[in-house]
Amino acid sequence: MDELLNYLIVILMTTGVIFGGKALWDWKKNRTPRLDLKELEAERAQYLQENFDKAIADYNFLEEARENLSDRELSAQLKLMQRTAKNLLNHLEKNPERIALAYKFIDYYQDRAVKIVKQYQELEETHLSTDRVLELKARMKQTLAALDDAYQDQFEHILNDQIISADAELTVMEQQLNAEGISTKTIEVGKLDEYGNVRIDTDLLDRPIEREPQRKFFPQGMQKRRRGEVDASTPDLLPFPEEDRPQIVQTKLIQSALAIFLGSFGAHKFYQGKTFQGIIYFLLSWTTLPMWVSLVEGIRYLFMPVEDFYNQYIKKRDKTRDKRRR
Numbered sequence: 001m002d003e004l005l006n007y008l009i010v011i012l013m014t015t016g017v018i019f020g021g022k023a024l025w026d027w028k029k030n031r032t033p034r035l036d037l038k039e040l041e042a043e044r045a046q047y048l049q050e051n052f053d054k055a056i057a058d059y060n061f062l063e064e065a066r067e068n069l070s071d072r073e074l075s076a077q078l079k080l081m082q083r084t085a086k087n088l089l090n091h092l093e094k095n096p097e098r099i100a101l102a103y104k105f106i107d108y109y110q111d112r113a114v115k116i117v118k119q120y121q122e123l124e125e126t127h128l129s130t131d132r133v134l135e136l137k138a139r140m141k142q143t144l145a146a147l148d149d150a151y152q153d154q155f156e157h158i159l160n161d162q163i164i165s166a167d168a169e170l171t172v173m174e175q176q177l178n179a180e181g182i183s184t185k186t187i188e189v190g191k192l193d194e195y196g197n198v199r200i201d202t203d204l205l206d207r208p209i210e211r212e213p214q215r216k217f218f219p220q221g222m223q224k225r226r227r228g229e230v231d232a233s234t235p236d237l238l239p240f241p242e243e244d245r246p247q248i249v250q251t252k253l254i255q256s257a258l259a260i261f262l263g264s265f266g267a268h269k270f271y272q273g274k275t276f277q278g279i280i281y282f283l284l285s286w287t288t289l290p291m292w293v294s295l296v297e298g299i300r301y302l303f304m305p306v307e308d309f310y311n312q313y314i315k316k317r318d319k320t321r322d323k324r325r326r
Contacts, residue, residue, distance in 0.1 A: 048099045052092060055106045058114050059085050065117050070124070077144055078117070083243070084151040085110065091158070098158050105154040113147050116140050240310050252309045256301035263294020268301075273317055 059082070066078040092099050099106075120140050123133055156163070177183075240248065259268035266281025281290045301309065 048096055051103070051106050052089075052096070052099055055089060055092070055102070055110060058106075058110045059089060061114055062110075062117060065121065069121075074120070074141055074144070077141065077148070081113065081144065081148045081151055084148065084155065086243075088151065088155045088158070091155075101158045102154060105151065105158075109147055109150045109154065113144060116144060239307055239315065245306060248306055248310050248314060251314065252301055252304070252306065255313070256298045259294045259298030259301060263298060264291040266290070266294075268294060268297065272313060 062078060062085075063082055066075050066082060069075045069078070088102070088105065092102060120137060123137055126133070255268050255271055258271050262268070264281070264285045266278030266285075269275075269278035269281055281294070284290050304312075
């Protein structure tokens with residue numbers, strides 16, 4: 001009896017192992033794969049952040065290099081590139097999910113731009129002017145000029161899905177308007193419609209477009225602009241690009257602080273590049289005269305409009321430097 005019971009137990013265990021193994025095999029074969037999304041999302045977020053930080057670091061390096069370059073032609077070219085890069089990075093900051101689409105801009109184009117600028121700076125430090133060095137520097141400029149177009153192509157590539165969506169929406173809207181009998185064809189100026197009438201008044205083409213100047217409000221008591229200076233009430237007539245305003249404001253604040261706190265020693269004059277006047281201030285520092293004069297100058301710098309400060313100090317200083325280089 002015991003032997004029969006043992007045989008039954010062995011048979012049941014064997015059957016259980018066989019059917020259990022088959023059930024496990026079928027479950028593994030037919031189960032739906034599931035990813036560990038938490039770890040994946042964390043790794044992806046880290047990857048996107050690292051790429052964005054690298055892009056920002058490269059942008060800041062090029063911006064600092066542009067300000068220190070003595071070659072104005074190359075500096076102007078970098079300024080165009082930086083403007084496109086800044087707009088692209090602002091877009092990526094608002095849409096971080098698109099950072100992965102900008103891999104070529106981050107890891108190749110902007111990275112190569114940094115390397116080219118570093119090599120150009122190294123050549124500048126050698127002060128060599130041989131034919132081979134001049135030819136190499138010219139090729140570097142041409143390459144950077146081509147990179148500007150590459151930046152714009154990358155920006156368009158990143159916006160591709162948005163462009164496609166907008167194009168599809170317009171197509172649907174045009175079809176709807178055409179179905180309702182509303183034409184969406186481009187109307188050529190001066191052309192006659194099917195009734196023989198001019199669709200657009202061609203007389204208006206000879207008239208200049210009247211634009212009301214944008215008003216700019218100043219605090220009470222602020223000094224009015226002198227005649228002959230550029231009127232900054234209209235953005236198109238600003239004496240400097242709008243993106244340069246923060247840097248000019250920073251220069252104005254530094255110059256004002258130097259005049260107020262270290263003006264007795266002529267620090268603000270040395271900062272302006274007026275070495276002779278700075279020496280005079282320093283020699284008379286034992287008296288109280290430079291202190292009072294520089295205090296008035298510092299307050300004047302502080303409350304001077306940014307446009308006036310640029311015209312009176314930065315613009316004149318740049319012209320003086322250009323004359324000395326020539």
